[in-house]
Amino acid sequence: MGVSTLDQVIKKAEEHCNHPGAKLTPKRKNILILLLRSGSPLSAYELAERYQQQFHESVPPMSVYRMLDFLMTENLAHKLVSENKFIACSHIACSHQHQVPQFLICDHCNKVKEIAIGKDIIDALNINVTKAGYHLINHQLELHCLCDECSQTSAA
Ligand SMILES: [Zn+2]
Ligand SMILES: [Zn+2]
Ligand SMILES: [Zn+2]
DSSP states (O other): OOHHHHHHHHHHHHHHTOSTTOOOOHHHHHHHHHHHHOSSOBOHHHHHHHHHHHHSOOOOHHHHHHHHHHHHHTTSEEEETTTTEEEEOTTTTOOSOOOOEEEEEETTTOOEEEEEOOHHHHHHHHHHHHHTTOOOOOOOEEEEEOOHHHHHHHHO
């Protein structure tokens, strides 16, 4: 991500958090910057390590988790449950309402794409789950894929 784009996204994130109890503190902002700069999902420990390297300050993983919780509540970051790693939301600079995300994870290069799940798909999932006697509590989908680039490379 280019520097000017990063600045714009951070500015949007600050505006987004401009409501009571939701301040994007310098540390929370730094965590978000690390996620935005990273091309692939990061674990809390990787974030703590990078924080130390880039901002010359050590933050314990427990505080990293708390800052991530804040970023996730604000939909600025998401957790990939299947990987136990975190990524920045791809829609921070968008003006539309955040929708239930589904993540396309390339198993070859770890690139992750966040796209919205259509309401019809969520409805269909709900029906399936309810029929089986369960109640869906998390709609987020994580699909393991090959991205276009990697599928071309592996076909060659
Ligand atoms: Zn998102
Ligand atoms: Zn968007
Ligand atoms: Zn790939």
